[in-house]
Amino acid sequence: MNWFRNTGLGMFIHWGVYAVHGRGEWCQAQERIPTAEYDQRYMDLFTADEYDPEKWAQIAVRAGMEYMVLTTKHHDGFCLFDTKTTDRNAVKRGPKRDLVAPFVAACKKYGLKCGLYFSLPDWSEPAFFSGPHLTPEAWNDFLDRIVFPQVRELCTQYGQFDVLWYDNIIGMSNGKNSFEPNVNFRETTTGNTNDKLTAEDYRAAELNAMVRSLQPGILINDRSLTPEDFYTAEQNLTPPKDPERLWEACMTLNKHWGWYPADPYYKSPFEIIHAITGVAMSRGHMLLNVGPDRYGRLNSNEIQILETVGNWMKVNKEAVKGVTSGGLDGGSYGCSAKKGKYYYLFLHYASREGFITIPDCSKKFKSATLLGDESRVMTFEYKNDNVIIHNTPMPEYNVIPVIRLEAEEE
Numbered sequence: 001m002n003w004f005r006n007t008g009l010g011m012f013i014h015w016g017v018y019a020v021h022g023r024g025e026w027c028q029a030q031e032r033i034p035t036a037e038y039d040q041r042y043m044d045l046f047t048a049d050e051y052d053p054e055k056w057a058q059i060a061v062r063a064g065m066e067y068m069v070l071t072t073k074h075h076d077g078f079c080l081f082d083t084k085t086t087d088r089n090a091v092k093r094g095p096k097r098d099l100v101a102p103f104v105a106a107c108k109k110y111g112l113k114c115g116l117y118f119s120l121p122d123w124s125e126p127a128f129f130s131g132p133h134l135t136p137e138a139w140n141d142f143l144d145r146i147v148f149p150q151v152r153e154l155c156t157q158y159g160q161f162d163v164l165w166y167d168n169i170i171g172m173s174n175g176k177n178s179f180e181p182n183v184n185f186r187e188t189t190t191g192n193t194n195d196k197l198t199a200e201d202y203r204a205a206e207l208n209a210m211v212r213s214l215q216p217g218i219l220i221n222d223r224s225l226t227p228e229d230f231y232t233a234e235q236n237l238t239p240p241k242d243p244e245r246l247w248e249a250c251m252t253l254n255k256h257w258g259w260y261p262a263d264p265y266y267k268s269p270f271e272i273i274h275a276i277t278g279v280a281m282s283r284g285h286m287l288l289n290v291g292p293d294r295y296g297r298l299n300s301n302e303i304q305i306l307e308t309v310g311n312w313m314k315v316n317k318e319a320v321k322g323v324t325s326g327g328l329d330g331g332s333y334g335c336s337a338k339k340g341k342y343y344y345l346f347l348h349y350a351s352r353e354g355f356i357t358i359p360d361c362s363k364k365f366k367s368a369t370l371l372g373d374e375s376r377v378m379t380f381e382y383k384n385d386n387v388i389i390h391n392t393p394m395p396e397y398n399v400i401p402v403i404r405l406e407a408e409e410e
Contacts, residue, residue, distance in 0.1 A: 011056070035180060053106035100116065131197065379391065
């Protein structure tokens with residue numbers, strides 16, 4: 001677990017047939033498109049002509065990232081890997097080749113830990129909608145025919161990897177049991193309880209025991225409805241209640257996960273770095289998402305943001321890797337983190353007056369260093385239980401300066 005605790009950043013990659021229409025990975029459900037129609041309209045247009053996961057890995061490395069996670073199968077049920085369970089896969093349709101193998105190879109080549117995302121729900125299977133309580137035989141058939149074999153294939157076909165990133169849906173937000181023609185369980189029965197799925201329904205303990213027997217040392221997230229190794233926060237920065245629990249905050253660069261060209265609302269590098277520092281002080285790290293197009297290309301907005309983040313990480317990565325909360329009041333400047341005898345002050349709001357104040361601070365410090373510019377000389381003033389640091393940097397666009405303080409006694 002040490003690498004996960006001490007990593008600073010990871011890359012999430014949402015990629016699949018939904019990259020063809022560019023309306024997001026939930027489009028099929030939101031627009032009630034039956035699977036046969038969805039496949040006919042989009043599947044063979046997902047060609048991955050320019051897919052080169054080594055380019056993704058290079059961008060990840062430049063961004064200061066240490067692992068990548070790829071959506072091997074999202075809720076639409078289309079598999080990017082070679083599977084014997086269904087013809088709805090990238091070897092039989094669309095690209096006509098396995099897309100997971102070169103991804104795993106690229107991670108290993110560039111020294112990145114490798115994560116594989118797998119959706120437990122599958123919209124192409126009616127049993128997912130009816131659930132285990134209304135149709136128990138169909139549900140168990142779904143697990144035995146689709147879920148368990150596909151997870152086994154991922155764990156046996158690509159050598160060792162590092163993270164199994166499950167995804168899940170509890171109920172369907174559209175209020176329907178299916179968007180397939182002539183399949184509506186609510187018309188024939190009442191009491192649908194698919195919104196109350198449990199780990200027992202998924203046979204999660206059995207599933208994860210199989211995974212660990214095939215992939216010793218793997219980390220598994222909490223979305224099989226059992227705690228497993230780490231907690232995931234989606235589109236928020238809320239840490240787990242247990243301060244010792246491993247966790248990551250997964251976040252999009254705009255408002256969507258999959259390729260969505262109509263969405264221009266990209267976060268600024270300042271917003272991303274602000275979030276990275278906030279998560280770090282709570283002993284977590286960020287998993288930042290990109291959404292390649294149907295050909296496998298990242299867009300220029302994503303690349304530009306990640307390049308800026310990477311430039312910041314080159315200078316400041318020690319302040320967000322393996323740190324804990326600094327315990328210092330953020331006052332008007334921002335927040336802090338701690339590692340050993342060092343305290344890191346994240347200047348979210350650098351002062352134009354050339355000083356910052358740590359209020360109600362009884363600690364004494366030996367030195368103050370601006371990461372990336374050790375020539376800057378900063379001095380301390382202890383006044384009315386406050387620590388005032390002089391000659392701090394002025395605000396700069398898209399940059400959050402970090403001051404490293406060395407404590408006198410720890």
